Amino acid sequence: MTKYIRRAAALCALLLVALLVNATRVQVVQARAYDANPANRRPEIARWSQPRGNILVGGRPVTGSKDTGEQLRYERTYRDGPLYAPVTGFASQVYGTTLLEHAENPLLDGSDPMLSFLPLWNDITRDQNAGGEVVTTVDAAAQRAAYRGLGARRGAVVALEPATGRVLTLVSRPSYDPELLSGNGPSVARAWARLNGDEGKPMLNRAVRQTYPPGSTFKVVTAAAALDAGVVEDVDAPTRSPAPYTLPGTTTSLANEVEGCENASLRYAFEWSCNTVFAKLGVDVGLGAMRDTARAFGFNDSGVRIPFSVAPSSFDTHMDRAQLALSSIGQFDTRATPLQMAMVTAAVANGGTVRAPYLVERTTTADGRTVSTAGTRTFRQAMTSTTARRLRELMLGVVTDGTGGKARIRGAAVGGKTGTAQHGLGNSGTPYAWFIGWAQSHDALEPEVAVAVVVEDADAVRGEISGGGDAGPIARDVMRAVLKRAG
Structure with missing residues (x-):
């Protein structure tokens, strides 16, 4: 009898071990697979069972959560939603997450292991941490100024701190209220359909996801290539540039919008935006050096993140000389995001060094313990x-003596470059108005801000649209x- 009891006890012990092994396999080894199964709603229910952490601007949250009492209990709320939509994106119970809400989602919803002192224990117990907070680099006053300046016009504004790469402003118009997409009721589906069907594309983040022909603002890149290559040594010497300029290998003539461009110096050509001078300079510099300089500024780089992805700006690497001439004045198929052009002017302001742009200063737990911090990084x-x-010096001249006079600020040195970019079939579209620039208080040691503005639908007759007049004041x-x- 004792023998059978021992056998039964051994069998029970074996079964107990098997149960423990299977429980470990299910709860630990295969937990992520079960979590990811579309039929499993528990992760989604858990994700919305507590308030999300907040995104902060200037120390104040621009997001929140409200208790609905439903199965997906907490919905996302937004303060000044349209103003900060290009920064926050949306967090929707139906349509997922975008922009910072997506890039920092594990921290905001509490699933990031860094929020816990014992991450492995949380995996075993399935405990959920409170959502962390994301502290942004955005300057609230500058953000409002950009949003107000664009008004009802389509366009975007990006401002950076040249010495660090901190993103101070990220505005895109038209915009939308992300809270319209937060819940899961019929109104959310209607809002989604309406926003996606809007011809103004309010959910398109024009600041980082839309590329434009940069027009004459690209002449900063061309001038940098010409100066570095030694093609121009004296900015006040004649450049031996005909006006009009016949594009190499063609019978097509390129003209200017202003007088005095024939054989103009680089200074005059820069201040008054002589197309013929810069088109010829690009050809003289050559495709290889122009391509390398554009790449050094950030063009043709698909890996830029702030932390969400940025559409790559492009400078064609295979062109004939006529196409190179047009690309050197920001036309042909040269394309740039407003963020990219802010990086261009920030590099000028920062002694030639491009800092990697970043939007998140630091992340913290709900009780304020630092999880991660951002650092300045050379791009x-x-x-x-x-x-x-x-x-x-040349950009200062544009504002004091040239086309950028409306960007002047009392008590500060301001440098800039205006641009008007043609686009559309046969250049039939309303020209885009551009302004890029930097500013430095007279009592500051270095430039404090670099900005890029593009206005898609400038409020003027076609012939009077200009970067200085439409984008410069913004x-x-x-x-x-x-x-x-103040003024």
Whole structure:
């Protein structure tokens, strides 16, 4: 009898071990597979069972959560939703997450292991941490100035801190209220259909996801290439540039919008935006050097993240000389995001060094313990410091003596470059108005802000649209907000 009891006890022990092994396999080894199974609603229910962590601007949350009492209990709320939509994106119970809500989702919903002191224990017990907080680099006053400046016009504004790469402003218009997409009722589906069907594309983040022909603002890149290559040594010497300029290998003539461009110096050509001078300079520099300089500024790089992805700006690497001439004045198929053009002017302001742009200053737990911090990182060296110093001088001239006079700020040095970009079939579209620039208070040691503004539908007759007149005042107001200047 004792023998059978021992056998039964051994069998029970074996079964107990088997149960423990199977429970471990299900709860630990295969937990992620079960979590990811579309038929399993428990992760989604758990995700919305507590408030999400907040996204902060200037120390104040621009997001929140409300208790609905439903199975998916907490819905996302937004303060000044349209103003900050290009920063936050949306967190929807139906349509997922975008932008910062997506890039920082594990931290915001509490699933990031870094929020716990004992991450492995949480995996075993399935405990959920409170959502963490995301502290952004955005300057609230500058953000409002950009949003107000664009008004009802389509366009985008990006401002950076040149020395660090901190994103101070990220505005896209038209915009939308992300809270319209937060829940899961019929109104959310209707809002989704309406927003996606809107011809103004309010959910398109024009600041980082839309590329435009940069027009004459690209002449900063061409000037940098010409100065670094030694094609231009004296910015006040004649450039031996005919006006009009016949594109190489063609009978097509390129003209200017202003007088005095024939054989103009680089200074005059930069201040008054002579197309013929810069088209010829690009050809003289050559495709290889132009391509390398554009890449050093950030063009043709698909890996830029801030932390969400940025559409790559492009400078064609296979062109004939006529196409190179047009690309050198920001036309042909050269394309740039507003963020990219802000990086261009920030490089000039920062002595030739491009800092990697970033939007998140730090992340924390719900009780304020730091989870991660951002640091300044060098992206590339776009030009020599000597070339950067010359370009700062040229950009100052654009504002004091040239086409960018409306960007002046009392008590500050302001450098800029205006641009008007043609587009559409046969250049039939309303020209895009551009302004890029930087500003430095007279008592500051270095430039404090670099900005890029593009206006898609400038409020003027076609022949009167200009970067200086339409985009320049917006840039001025943004820079003034960063510098905290009243006028």
